Amino acid sequence: MSLLRKREVLPAVSDRFEKDVVIVGAGFSGLYALHKLRGLGLDAIAFERGADVGGTWYWNRYPGARCDIESADYSFSFSDTLQQAWRWSERFATQPEILEYVNHVADRFDLRRDIQFDTQVVRASYDEAARRWQVLTDKGQLVSARYFIVATGCLSVGNVPDIKGRDTFAGPSYxxxxxxxxxxxxxxxxxxxxxxxxxxxxxxxxxxxxxxxxxxxxxxxxxSLPARNQPITDGQDREIKAGYAQRRRTARYNSGGVNRIDPTVGALQVSPEEREAEYERKWQEGGLNFASTFMDLRVDAEANETAAEFVRRKIRGIVRDPGIAERLVPKGYPLAxxxxxxxxxxxxxxxxxxxxxxxxxxxxxxxxxxxxxxxxxxxxxxxxxxxxxxFDAMTGAIHAIDIVGRGGLPLRRHWEAGPRTYLGLSSAGYPNLFLVASVGSPSVLSNMMTSIEQHVDWIGTCIETMRATGADTIEVMPSAEQAWVEHLNTLANATLFPRGTSWYMGANIPGKPRLFMPYAGGVGRYRQLCERIEARGYPGFRFGRPDADHATDSPASSPAAPFDIDALYIKD
Structure with missing residues (x-):
């Protein structure tokens, strides 16, 4: 198994060149970032450790691999020509079909010419004097770039448990x-x-x-919920394509980034008979929407238990041996x-x-x-x-790169008690470093495609604003970062998410800090917050200019004044 590992010895530098942007990864995040920033006239390069595009869909080829988001939602919306041209064959696309789609996107927009494959970024350090990132690859290339974009994906570094004797097994392991x-x-x-x-x-x-x-x-x-997967008929395909505009509007502002109207009724507000009928309808419909049948399933333990017990009854009804069924029944943590x-x-x-x-x-x-x-x-x-x-989810691939910011501070040390970001987009002390759909954002709680496009579009607009105003750096204020960390905890603690020992919490990796890593406030609420921050001139960030004094240019030198996240939300 060739799972990504942290490199201890850095390669000697054999080649040096400059770019405006270095992007790490050529999955969906990296591809859209490359397309977007190239469209802004920036000279960008993407480094991808795999031999071709696809990210998680390049590596995950196990039997039965398919997406748990409906195909029509798990696709790019930035080009209507693209979405009208591509035809999905199934409700939930398989890995081969998704990989075919990724390749189609790379070919349609001629993205491969700016991607270097079979190349791993091993170190990225911020040069305070040059105000640029120095990015080193395992091939010995040292690239100087104004912007450094980490698009490594949330599920990129596999977790193989350290079991005694694992390497002594005589047969193949995968x-x-x-x-x-x-x-x-x-x-x-x-x-x-x-x-x-x-x-x-x-x-x-x-x-x-x-x-x-x-x-x-x-x-x-x-x-586990039944997929109820089925082929997409010609008539359904025409309906999907005719309705894409509304479908995307719905996805961008609901809680999960998919074509779903969020429920407004709680499970405990209806009769047991109505509740059971609605669960049955969602179970027969199939897919993840079952977990959003009622508005309170993620926040109210009593409401959640009604859904969890429904699923347990289904399991007991499917598995014929009562003893086996009982061992398969989830207990001790809430549904979702x-x-x-x-x-x-x-x-x-x-x-x-x-x-x-x-x-x-x-x-x-x-x-x-x-x-x-x-x-x-x-x-x-x-x-x-x-x-x-x-996987070593969300942070594994980021920490596989030795990222060093102002004052020589490694990101691993800055995050040693858990990830610290503002909006999930960047961290204090790391100018012009952007994360795409990663920790501190809706990311894995959302349709990743919706979140990827929103992040990349926000980054693109931010860079355009910098260029228009003469700024050459943007950096998170420490007070904003601290406020965001506290805000994430507040949102998570208002839900049932922390009650599960999940990879959301880093619980599957020995020694990893235990905290809820995604933003739990929903895709639409997060998007509105980002839009508000953009419209108000980027509160929580500091812009720097080449002629500024470097000491006062750093937000780390500013007083850690309180920063009110709630004041930036659009109130109902």
Whole structure:
């Protein structure tokens, strides 16, 4: 497995050149940033560690990989020509189709000519005298750039658990986030799948159809909702394309960045019969919208329990063996406190004779031996192991780069107690560094495509404003950063999200700070806040000019005056 790792020894510099912008990543974020900034006349280059475009959809090729956002929403809106030309074949697109779409976008807008593949950015340091970023790649290239944009994605660095004996296993092992491009044939094999998160829930039904014997090692049962995936008919395609304008308006200002009208009624405000009927309707409709059936499911534990218990009853009704069903039923945390999964036939798979569920809460893994997986009460001989163990989410790929700001302060140290940003866009002490749809923004709580476009558009307008006013740097004020960190905590604590030990909280990575990383206030509210900040001249940021004194130019030298985030919201 070639998962991204932090480089300890930096390469020698073999080539130097200048650009206006360096972008890290050529997934959806990096591609749109490249297109947008090129359109502003900036000389930009993107570095991508993979051999081609696609980001997460380039690496995640495991069986059953598909998006849990509807295809028509999980697509770019910046070009009507693009959205009218492209035809999605299914309601929830598969990884191959999404990758085909990404390649189509790269070709249509001639983006590859400014992307360098098979290249990893290993260090980026801010040169205070030159007021530029010095960006070093693993090929020894040192690029001086005015702007440094981190578009590395939230789920980019795979998490392989440090299990005793892992490297002694005689057979092949795989991580779902770094799947062999040629595919894997499990026909006639005994296979272990470790983990029951999204990639496991998508891949287990297909692996079970191939394998002679499948062992599923589950630590925490997950809530999974039926996808009800289906082909998109010609008539539906015409309807989608005719309605794109309204569809995008709805997505940009609702809570989740998708084509959904947010509910205005709570689960406890209707009768039990009405509530049950509405849950059943959403269950049959399929997809993640079940978790938004009522307005209070993410904030009221009693309301949430009505939805959670509905799903538990469904699981018990699908899985024939009552003992297995009970081990698959999620307990002890609210529905959607961990990201719900979307599946096709997941629970039904445990009715197969060749599938065994291993409960790691009752019998934890002790080691991986030469012949398989050993738990506290049994040894399971297998021919292959699949680690469906998720990612070092949101911060993993950022910290894989040695980012150094003013005064030689590494970002890793600035964030050692957890990520610190303002709007999720940048951090104090790191001028002209922009993050795209990452920590401190709606990102993983939203349709990523909606959030990516909103971030890149905001960054583009910000740079245009700088150029028009003669500024060459923009930097977060420490008081604004502190206020945003506190605001994120306030928003999260008003919800049920912190009650789940999820990757939202960094809980899957040993030693990672435990705090809720995304913005929990909703996509529309966040967008309105960003628009208000832009319209008011960027409060919370400081612009710098080349002729300014560098000492007073730094926001770090300014008093940490209180900064009122709430005052910037548009009041109803």
């Amino acid at each position: 991580h779902t986030g770094d799947w062999p491009h040629e595919g894997v044939d499990f026909t006639g094999k005994r296979v272990a799948v470790v983990g029951t998160g999204s990639s496991a829930i998508q891949s287990i039904p297909l692996i079970a159809q191939q394998a002679e014997r499948l062992y599923v090692f589950q630590r925490t049962p997950n809530f 406190a961990k990201r719900p999964c979307v599946d096709t036939g997941y629970y039904e798979t445990f009715n197969r004779d060749n599938v065994t569920l291993v409960d790691l809460q009752a019998s934890p893994i002790v080691e991986i031996a030469h012949s398989g997986v050993v738990t506290s009460d049994a040894a399971y001989e297998v021919d292959a192991i699949v680690f469906a163990t998720g």
